[in-house]
Amino acid sequence: MTHWLALIPRPSxxxxxxAIGWWALxxxxxxxxxxxxxxxxxxASERLFGGKAALRKRILKEAEPFDCAARAWAxxxxxxxxxxxxxxxxxxxxPLQDLLDALPLRTMSKVAAERxxxxxxxxxxxxxxxxxxxxxxxxxxAPDVLNALDQAYGExxxxxxxxxxxxxxxxxLELPGRTESVAALMQGARHLLTQMSGWLAARHAGVRHFxxxxxxxxxxxxxxxxxxxxxxxxxxxxxxxxxxxxxxNERLNRTGLxxxxxxLVLCATEPEPLTAGNASLLLEASPQREPLHxxxxxxSARLGPERxxxxxxVADHRLEAMQLWHPATMPQPPTSMAPVPVLPQPSWILPQPxxxxxxxxxxxxxxxxxxxxGPHRMEGGWWDRCQRDGRVIGDLTRDYYxxxxxxAGLLWIYRHRVVQEGSNWFLHGxxx
Numbered sequence: 001m002t003h004w005l006a007l008i009p010r011p012s013x014x015x016x017x018x019a020i021g022w023w024a025l026x027x028x029x030x031x032x033x034x035x036x037x038x039x040x041x042x043x044a045s046e047r048l049f050g051g052k053a054a055l056r057k058r059i060l061k062e063a064e065p066f067d068c069a070a071r072a073w074a075x076x077x078x079x080x081x082x083x084x085x086x087x088x089x090x091x092x093x094x095p096l097q098d099l100l101d102a103l104p105l106r107t108m109s110k111v112a113a114e115r116x117x118x119x120x121x122x123x124x125x126x127x128x129x130x131x132x133x134x135x136x137x138x139x140x141x142a143p144d145v146l147n148a149l150d151q152a153y154g155e156x157x158x159x160x161x162x163x164x165x166x167x168x169x170x171x172x173l174e175l176p177g178r179t180e181s182v183a184a185l186m187q188g189a190r191h192l193l194t195q196m197s198g199w200l201a202a203r204h205a206g207v208r209h210f211x212x213x214x215x216x217x218x219x220x221x222x223x224x225x226x227x228x229x230x231x232x233x234x235x236x237x238x239x240x241x242x243x244x245x246x247x248x249n250e251r252l253n254r255t256g257l258x259x260x261x262x263x264l265v266l267c268a269t270e271p272e273p274l275t276a277g278n279a280s281l282l283l284e285a286s287p288q289r290e291p292l293h294x295x296x297x298x299x300s301a302r303l304g305p306e307r308x309x310x311x312x313x314v315a316d317h318r319l320e321a322m323q324l325w326h327p328a329t330m331p332q333p334p335t336s337m338a339p340v341p342v343l344p345q346p347s348w349i350l351p352q353p354x355x356x357x358x359x360x361x362x363x364x365x366x367x368x369x370x371x372x373x374g375p376h377r378m379e380g381g382w383w384d385r386c387q388r389d390g391r392v393i394g395d396l397t398r399d400y401y402x403x404x405x406x407x408a409g410l411l412w413i414y415r416h417r418v419v420q421e422g423s424n425w426f427l428h429g430x431x432x
Contacts, residue, residue, distance in 0.1 A: 003052055005040045006080035007063060008070035015195045019171070020066050021163045023198030027059055032077070032160035035109055037070075037084065039077045039160065065194060074099075077160065078152035082107040082126070097153060101127025110148035114141045126152075168269040169199045178217050178260035182252045185214070185261055190245050192266035197239045205271035206237030212248060212266050216259040230255060234297055237272040250302045296328040317378060318396055319349055319428065344373070344402055346412040346429025355423035356413065363413060363425040367406035374401030379417070402431070 009020060020038045024031045027049070030041035042055055049055035056073060063071075072084035074091025079100055083091050086103040093099070103126050105119075106112045111129060117140060123129050129137070130149060138146055150156035173188050189212060200206055215227040232247050300308045305327035312324045356363040363369045379397045398414040405411055412429035 001043070002041060002075055003043045003046065003073065004075065004077040004080040005042055005056060005059060005073045006037050006071060006077070006084040007040070007066075007068040008037045008081075008084050010067050010069045013067040015066050015191060015198065018163075019195035019198050020063070020068070022165055022195075022202045023063075023066075024059070025163065025165055025202035026204065027055065029162070030160075031163045033163060034077070034081060034160065037081050039081065041077065076152055076154045077158050078108070078148060079154070082152055100152060101125060101130070105129070108148055108152065110142070110144045114145055117141065165199070165202050168267070169196050169271075170265065170267045171195050172263060172265045174263040175261065178262055180257050180260050182249070182257065185252065185257065185264070186245065186249050188264050189248060189266070190241070192264060193241045193244055193248075196266060196268055197241045200239040200268075200271055200274070203271050204274060206239045206274040207234075207268045207271055208237050209233045209270070210244070210266065210268040212264060214257075214261045214264050217262050225258070227261075228255070228258070237274050239274065247297060254302070254304070300328055317380070319378075344376070344400075344412065344431075347432035349412075349429040350427065353414075353426035353428045356425040356427055358423065358425060363403065363415075365403075365405050365411060365413075365427055366408045369403040369405055369411065369413065372402045372404055372410075375399035376401070377417075378414075400428075 007020060007024075009015070009017060013020075017033055017036065017038055021031050021033050024038055024040050028040050028042050028045045030044070032039045032041075040059070042052070046052045046055055049058060060071060070084040070087070072080045072089045072091060074080035074083055075096055079091055079096055082100060082103055083089070085107040088099055088103070091099060105115050105123065105126065108126065111118070111126065118129060121132065123132070126149065129145075130153075134146060147156065151158045171192050173192055175185070175188050179185055192212075196207075196210065209231055211229055211231045213227060213229040216225065230248070230251050232244065232251060234244075234247070238244065296308055296310075308328045309325040310328045312326055314322055314324055316322050356365055356369075358364065359368055377399055397417040399417060400412065400414040403411045403413050408430070410431035411427055412431065413425060413427050415425045
């Protein structure tokens, strides 16, 4: 027996029927858009989701954000659609013919189109129409009336065009009014994010980046340009609407709107397979905390990517070039394991080496320094001139020493092998 589910969203629903259809494709490949409804044929998917009742319960629960006020399930798709419009949910509660016979004419669009004629003939329900002579009814009404009735009652096979999922997502939304408020713009953007989440759910995927574009009011576009756009990047693929909306809201608040906005476009072109969540039946020992990568992305969106950075070790013998700093949300480039250094490594290095005074040919830093170990010779680097924090690092010729200061403790100092003008001793690091 076939098993059909009909979902009819309210006219005020935040998403379109097409977006609901994309979302429904995660449960069954047989999804059709029929008039103002989404029809799902679930018979082939019941066993995968734990049975007919379990599958139906899951779909209805996850469809709550779409505001589907009318829903029904029945052995036929057109029958489920008619029952949903008539306020009858369970088409398996009794014989389908009896349930449909009691429905008013408005529950089937093909029949409702002939309502003036059928009313004059004394018809008030679908059962009254079926009891009319078929030959006379076919001469007075459009042929679609009998075909629609036969398909709803299961007396003729149904023919639907199955919905196909697009390879990329692009949805447009015209705002109800011109707005310069980020909060009002976010209401529309959230609707688009919900649609994108449905598209991703059907693909069992998430996104690492998506783009929101907006168009300015035509009267103000000459001064500030036709519109703007923002691209949101995440460290891991996700389709969590609330999380993506928070990131987008942070970036919009930092960017601001230069003119009233009239409509929005949301685009996502590179979905990635999304790892399923934990399906364990055991209770979590502790409440879930916000993952580190989400915290970093939220802070980067609020403060700017250049203010939230992470280090990267580099295989380099020069102390200044042993690490790089990248924006925390930028994907880490593949790196080889840095070799274990053979020289002592200070806990902290100074942004700029500090010139030291000399007393009787000994360096001074909060007292005369005592050289404990060294020299540890470091030279080379002429083949690689790199820039770190505004400093150019190239060829080095230094002798490093571990020195003891009476007040500052263990220090990492060096002197140039080639004597230069001014001080030839420098403080470079401190041992904790």
